[in-house]
Amino acid sequence: MTNDPDLASLAALITEPARAAMLAHLLDGRGWTATELGRAANVGASTASAHLRKLVDGRLIRVTPSGRHRYFRLADGEVARMLEHFAYFSTPRRPRTPGETRASGALRRCRLCYDHVAGEIGVALAQAMVRNGWIVDAEPWFRVTPAGASALAALGIAAADGRACMDWSERRPHVAGALGAEIARAALTSDWVRREKASRALWVTPAGEEVLRVAFGVERFENAG
Template identity: 40%
Template sequence: MEANIASPAALIGDPSRAAMLQALQDGRAHPAGALAWAAGLTAQAASNHLAKLVDGGLVSVEREGRHRYYRLANAEVAHVLETLALLAAPIRSLEQPRSPLARALRDGRCCYGHLAGRLGIAVTDALAARGLICPVDGKLYDVPPAGRAWFEDLGLDLDALRSKRGARQCLDWTERRHHLAGPLGVTLLSRMVALGWIETVAGSRAARLTPLGRDELRRRLGVDLETIEGRAAA
């Protein structure tokens, strides 16, 4: 029996759902509110459309605490959308103007005691790229021997992290990607603050990279974080 292409075609063919699908082509996970804004819908209407997209297998949903984040279900969906996008009109960007405080929080912040925002994502990506942490099932990170040595050289005692969920993946609410959380993430941020690499902002959850932190993270992780530091200072 041949596949019935009418069902996914009908889902994509609705202008509002198509706009939300296009917004999800950036590869990140987004909440219903952001997708509603991108498609020019009310929150209720967006939720109804997203439920149909999930049921139809075009979109998957991930729960993080009380929040739900949506992303394209697989690479095949992305490929179809990219092909159709050659004929599509541009949609509204998900990037909205932000206040100085909101921009600072997006650049770097404390999230339940661990580092989040662009800075948190940059550190997590660098750790993963160098094989110091590895994503595994259950929204966790495995810490291989090389990673254990790296963290211990920084002064962290991994044996003290008794929880099996010591290194957890947390979906970043501004970047829509996972950053390092759990006891390891909390301990890492605490250590970076103690070392003078990160400074917190009084009366706010914002966290800033210091010049020393910029140099040390570049040396230890091989990444250049000057652009993040620059945005936080703006």
């Protein structure tokens, strides 16, 4: 008999294919209905409800009633971090159709990792800010410098230390934590990036291309096509 945490039960909860698809869909930080999550997992309404009940009971997601609907979200940022780490150690899945290839390319290019920007653009931003002297890589943290605080304030981004989050597709860290959330907030509210309607991919707008190139010094910003 052991008092160790029940890792097997947690792993089983996450790795069931339909639940894994739902959790991946929730990694964009938004709330989704059972119908939407069932569609993302390609299961019927009753099956989706059963899976969501298990995820709620397992404290991986939470549900918020709003009018006639109930919206499901990840329980918190710690769950998102665990899922990203899980993805990092997972074997990449080969796209089977042209549509899957485009969707995979969009996710790898730029996506939301719960509340911060990830993918090629997220990693490029982290590298550019280190190169500019805006942040210092003090693993596992990114510390904002005085010069960085001024530069970020000019872009409408509140200075706050960030946390290094290993990017599963780039295999290098992007900026998470308070600074990562601030960058994502500014990018969305300033229309530098736009959300993909049915996924967590982000598309860089022309205004965002300008900010990435001129303000941050990021050159590789083209959208996946």
